[in-house]
Amino acid sequence: MAAKTLPNGLTNIHRFITTHDQSGKAVFSDAVAPEAKWDEIGKTSGFNFFLGYTTSNFPTSMKPSDEKDHKSEHEDIVSYKQHLETPPGLCVSSGTVCRFVDFAPGATPMMHRTASLDYGVVLDGTVECILDSGEVRTMNKGDLCVQRATNHAWKNVTENGGWARMMFVLVGAEPPVVGGNTLGEELGAAADGIKSSD
Template sequence: MTQKNESTGSPVQSDNASLSESSPLPPINRFITTHDKSGVAVFDTNFPEEASRHYVNGGLFTLAYCTNQFPAVLSDDQDLEVYQRFLQEPPGLVVSSGSVCRIVDIGPGFSCPMHRTVSLDYGVVLEGEIELILDSGETRLMKRGDVSIQRGTSHAWKNVTTTVDEFGVRKECWARMLYVLLPVEGITGVGGEKLGEMVSGMGVRQSD
């Protein structure tokens, strides 16, 4: 079913460990609720509570949940079956007809390519510090608890998280973000140009 699975003026030392290694951040547990036969709320037991992670171009992706309809259909646990299928065959960044809840552990110092999805995205920093970069060149530093609202714009993420060790050497560290991606109608830019998805170099397939 599923896969089991801070600052000083000191010099910066890059972490050269392979990004394909497991993130040192805590495991991700997700708790899914449902109803028993008497209609009482219970926790679903079809999925392990510890969510699996898989390596995608500089980070580790966790598909915390995913639907293929909006609004989602919860009756008869139809959405659970959909999620199970997406775990077996992961979607692109977006599901055009549904919702995606994804957690990404971003490797030390990693910067992803500029990209765009046809979606409304809520991004929350859970651990570390992330630089949000727009194609205009504007940037914002996002710290733990900060939220970004991506409205179909071209952007990139850079992990700028560092810590200082006992020798006063600054080292780059992993960061973690939570993303919720929701479907939108087609996006029209300046001059009526239709803005489509752009994910080249992201290490993911095109969204359906």
């Protein structure tokens, strides 16, 4: 499958989902087309989203949605397809989200907190992780940030005005309690159409 270049100069992503055939052998599912469809959410703020996969419960149920018909779609794939039709907020409180985000050069950083444990990996470019305390770390390709429900923002600082791309895996978590206060989700003013998580 040939890689297609997006208008921002980055390569489009393909998502391949595996499953089992009736004999128990691993095969690729054709339930969802592999080529990424980038969400319109946040484009005016300078970032594009691709919802790579979601789950809605833990542990994840991968059994057929109709247990009498093993050819029926599996519960996690059905749930993901529903999220593709009606995207969730930044995280799914009872499950997981795998999301890719492309950051435009000069995009306004969006300070926010999710009630989740997040793994963020830089795939292209250079990105600053900015915390509400004022601390900043510069992340290069391959670097990982573990966000533990903290208030933070991402800033693309790629040389020569290039786009940056990160992949995030968000795992639903109990909100932290600091100084007797429960710190829930906070979406900043720059959230531009991103809805609250469920």
